[in-house]
Structure formats: C-alpha cells, structure tokens
Amino acid sequence: MKRPALFLLLIATALLAGCGVALPGKIYALDDATVLSFEIETSYGTGDMRAHNPKTGETFTGQYTGTTKGGGYSYGSAVNWQTGQTVSGSVYTAPSSANARGVLIGDKGTVIEMFLDIKPGLRPKGHGEGRDNHGRRYQVQF
Numbered sequence: 001m002k003r004p005a006l007f008l009l010l011i012a013t014a015l016l017a018g019c020g021v022a023l024p025g026k027i028y029a030l031d032d033a034t035v036l037s038f039e040i041e042t043s044y045g046t047g048d049m050r051a052h053n054p055k056t057g058e059t060f061t062g063q064y065t066g067t068t069k070g071g072g073y074s075y076g077s078a079v080n081w082q083t084g085q086t087v088s089g090s091v092y093t094a095p096s097s098a099n100a101r102g103v104l105i106g107d108k109g110t111v112i113e114m115f116l117d118i119k120p121g122l123r124p125k126g127h128g129e130g131r132d133n134h135g136r137r138y139q140v141q142f
Helices: 002-017
Strands: 022-029 035-041 046-052 059-069 072-079 086-093 097-106 111-119 125-132 137-141
Touching (some): 046 097
Antiparallel strands (some): 046 059, 059 097, 072 086
C-alpha cells in the first residue's frame, strides 16, 4: 500500500515542479493613473505574464526572459606537500538579482515592452517600467 502512494506522490511532485507560481502585482499607467491588474509567473529564465486594463477592457498576455546577476559556484583545493594530504571544498552562492525584458500583447492592439528588476527568493519581488506602442509609460510592481 505504501508503494502506490509513494509513486503517486513522486508523479505529482514531478508534474508540479515544472509549474510556475503566478505572483500578483500592479501596473500603473503614468499618464492617467489607471491601475492594471498584473501577474507574473515565477521561472528559472522564461515565464508568462498577464495583465488587464479595467478602463479599456483590454486583456494582455506575454512572456519575459531574465538573466541572473551575482552568485555562482566556486571550487578550490589545497595540497600539503609535506604530508600529501589534500583538502578541497566548494561553495554555491545564490544570485542576488535578475534583469528581465518582456512583452505584453493586448487583445485590442496595445503592445507593452517591459523592463524588470527582480530579487530572487522563495517569493520573488520586483519592479520595472514599460512603454507601449502609443508612447504611454508604465510602472510595474510585484
């Protein structure tokens, strides 16, 4: 009885591991103070974004791609030539931030190019700005 339950748990974990979590946020239109609802999916590089403009009724979908800054993997070793002993070690440091760019495409023709700064973590946080194909500027927070 334990084996089928363990097998199902492993399958569920594998399926959920590839799913990003949608983080809520807001996009602020700087010209008229319209607040758009916003969601950004957590990822390890590329994720989905969604937004909705309540004033115009336009719904946006798109993707972003980010690259991390800082962090890395270090490895070192030392040898005591008198005794022949070798000591080695490694250290991993998590990235300190990520830069991302993305595009939100609206169902009424508006296209918003996004520039994001993201602080990685269990619950990432970020902010950024955008500009649409009509020259409007936006601030985004999540």
